[in-house]
Every structure is written in C-alpha cells, then in structure tokens.
Amino acid sequence: MSDITITVDGKELTVPRDELLIKILNKNNFAIPQFCYHDALGMDGNCRMCMVEIEGQKRPQIACNTFPKEGMEVRTRG
C-alpha cells in the first residue's frame, strides 16, 4: 500500500496508510500515554489514555484505533 503524508505537532511525516496512528507516534518518538494497547494484542480502546487531537474532529480521538489519512493534522499536546 502506498505511503501518505501527515503532520504531527507541526512535523511532516510520510507513513504507511495501513499503520495505526499509535504505532506511528511511537516509532517517531512522540510520547503519548497508553495503557491498554500492545503490539501483540492489537486494538482495545478501553483506557482512553492515548487521546490526540485531529484537525477537523470535534472531539479527541484514540490513537490506538485511528488510521492516518492523507493530509491529517495531529496534535499530541494541548
């Protein structure tokens, strides 16, 4: 699958579109709290600790159940 471009805290990243946002953030050293997600276990989505802001979304979203989209702007800090 082709890569796409997103922005995290103002930094442009080229990422695979089929990779969860939480993995992208972890790989690129954006520290976000996370408790229930583990690579080996996959999505859970219960702890709600991995919230990030995404431009155009009314409410924060959990990074462990969000896939990137072309041009997505993510903020990990308030």
Ligand code: FES
């Ligand atoms: S790490 Fe628990 S909801 Fe995302």
